[in-house]
Amino acid sequence: MEALALTELIYKVLDDKQGGDIEVVELGQSEIADYFVIATGKNFNHVRALAEEVEDKLAEQGVLATRREGLREGRWVVIDYDNVIVHIFSADTREFYCLEKLWKSRKEKMSPVSKS
Numbered sequence: 001m002e003a004l005a006l007t008e009l010i011y012k013v014l015d016d017k018q019g020g021d022i023e024v025v026e027l028g029q030s031e032i033a034d035y036f037v038i039a040t041g042k043n044f045n046h047v048r049a050l051a052e053e054v055e056d057k058l059a060e061q062g063v064l065a066t067r068r069e070g071l072r073e074g075r076w077v078v079i080d081y082d083n084v085i086v087h088i089f090s091a092d093t094r095e096f097y098c099l100e101k102l103w104k105s106r107k108e109k110m111s112p113v114s115k116s
Helices: 003-016 044-060 091-097 099-110
Strands: 020-026 035-041 067-069 076-080 084-090
Touching: 003 020, 003 035, 003 044, 003 084, 020 099, 035 044, 035 091, 035 099, 044 076, 044 084, 076 091, 084 091, 091 099
Parallel strands: 035 084
Antiparallel strands: 020 035, 067 076, 076 084
């Protein structure tokens, strides 16, 4: 599945399961992935439920994760679909790491600056 279509599907799954503050970060020319999809769960059980729902719904489409970390702890679950990486946080963990701000800042620094 193409990265953008996969990203849209993940967003919909998270939204349907009441994931909070869902954000997509386009990474541009990154070796890591094309997109991050970032969401917040209401509590540790919700974080795990969101992650399991993403994996289940994508598996129904024949898309399997290459890696998953953090499900047991429920603070920060990372699901790697190669060109799209899903990050599902508890609220305090997301606030602490500010992942989307970090990557947006990185992208802005990499962008060419026009000089007058």
